[in-house]
Amino acid sequence: MxxxxxxxxxxxxxxxxVLIKNERPEIGIFISLTAGVIIFLFIVTKLQSVxxxxxxxxxxxxxxxxxxxxxxxxxxxxxIAEFGAQICKDAGEGVMASKIELAGKILIMVMAVPILVSxxxxxxxxxx
Amino acid sequence: xxxxxxxxxxxxxxxxxxxxxxxxxxxxxxKRYIDMxxxxxxxxxxxxxxxxxxxxxxNFEEGIIKTSNELELATAKNRAINVKSNNTEVTMKLxxxxxxxxxxxxxxxxTKYLVEEVIVQIExxxxxxNFGLINSFNITLKESAKNKKNEDFIETKIEPVQINIxxxxxxxxxxxxxxxxxxxxxxxxxxxxxxxxxxxxENINVHINKNN
Numbered sequence: 001m002x003x004x005x006x007x008x009x010x011x012x013x014x015x016x017x018v019l020i021k022n023e024r025p026e027i028g029i030f031i032s033l034t035a036g037v038i039i040f041l042f043i044v045t046k047l048q049s050v051x052x053x054x055x056x057x058x059x060x061x062x063x064x065x066x067x068x069x070x071x072x073x074x075x076x077x078x079x080i081a082e083f084g085a086q087i088c089k090d091a092g093e094g095v096m097a098s099k100i101e102l103a104g105k106i107l108i109m110v111m112a113v114p115i116l117v118s119x120x121x122x123x124x125x126x127x128x
Numbered sequence: 129x130x131x132x133x134x135x136x137x138x139x140x141x142x143x144x145x146x147x148x149x150x151x152x153x154x155x156x157x158x159k160r161y162i163d164m165x166x167x168x169x170x171x172x173x174x175x176x177x178x179x180x181x182x183x184x185x186x187n188f189e190e191g192i193i194k195t196s197n198e199l200e201l202a203t204a205k206n207r208a209i210n211v212k213s214n215n216t217e218v219t220m221k222l223x224x225x226x227x228x229x230x231x232x233x234x235x236x237x238x239t240k241y242l243v244e245e246v247i248v249q250i251e252x253x254x255x256x257x258n259f260g261l262i263n264s265f266n267i268t269l270k271e272s273a274k275n276k277k278n279e280d281f282i283e284t285k286i287e288p289v290q291i292n293i294x295x296x297x298x299x300x301x302x303x304x305x306x307x308x309x310x311x312x313x314x315x316x317x318x319x320x321x322x323x324x325x326x327x328x329x330e331n332i333n334v335h336i337n338k339n340n
Contacts, residue, residue, distance in 0.1 A: 054145070061141040066192045067169050071149055074165055078158035085156075104158060112165045114195035118188050119168050122175050126182060 029091045135177045142173045241269040264331035
């Protein structure tokens with residue numbers, strides 16, 4: 001079961017970082033960063049298979065692939081921005097974290113613009 | 129009936145799919161934006177078949193790809209413009225540095241002055257035909273310490289020559305020779321620079337800071 005490994009890594013890195021925080025607070029950040037990356041690598045293969053199955057499902061029903069890929073891209077952007085922002089917040093750099101979140105929001109907006117435009121087209125076409 | 133069946137299946141499967149995706153969404157303030165996009169998608173999926181009844185079919189995939197390509201194109205254009213202006217700026221700076229270095233070496237080799245500062249003005253309008261031509265030079269010179277010593281040495285031997293050209297005894301029209309020499313010197317420097325770089329003499333300013 002992978003969840004045991006992941007929880008073990010999480011708990012061990014938490015204990016290490018708490019122990020070391022009084023002596024060398026800057027190393028604590030590295031520990032949490034490494035643990036985050038390791039946990040992400042553990043689940044990334046699982047996530048990949050889930051997304052492949054979702055794409056197969058979407059091909060069976062008649063949803064356009066563009067919608068699916070847009071939603072998945074947006075979720076990915078949100079995840080990565082959240083990951084970066086949390087690490088910055090942990091290190092006490094709230095300003096940097098809010099900048100990362102701003103960048104994430106703008107990228108999500110860029111992804112959303114094509115959908116918004118096609119919705120507007122649809123509505124304009126519907127009204128005679 | 130077939131049309132209705134397909135419509136309902138599409139709506140339900142879209143909603144199931146979106147519920148599934150929402151599990152993946154992190155609990156952050158990005159959730160609002162994702163919800164907004166998902167809402168747009170659901171509206172599109174619901175309204176899409178209605179266009180078949182009223183109008184001819186709209187190709188959404190094509191429209192979305194077209195709009196995102198337009199966005200990419202605009203971004204790439206903006207980036208290209210930024211890179212171009214950065215490049216021009218860096219090149220201009222390098223060009224000015226090279227010219228002022230060359231000028232400094234030339235003056236220091238040919239004369240006994242040290243160059244303190246050279247300000248080069250260059251035609252920086254990239255559209256202009258004269259782009260890159262030198263407009264003017266502002267040169268500040270300093271007497272070198274070595275030179276100063278020599279002068280002191282000379283001065284101990286030779287008294288400063290004074291030329292008295294006053295006819296009327298009341299007006300003392302004395303000119304010191306040293307300053308005449310310096311004026312000559314700036315003229316020589318100006319001539320040299322204007323010959324070498326092919327600039328008008330009026331656009332070259334030479335100032336000399338004297339040590340004493």
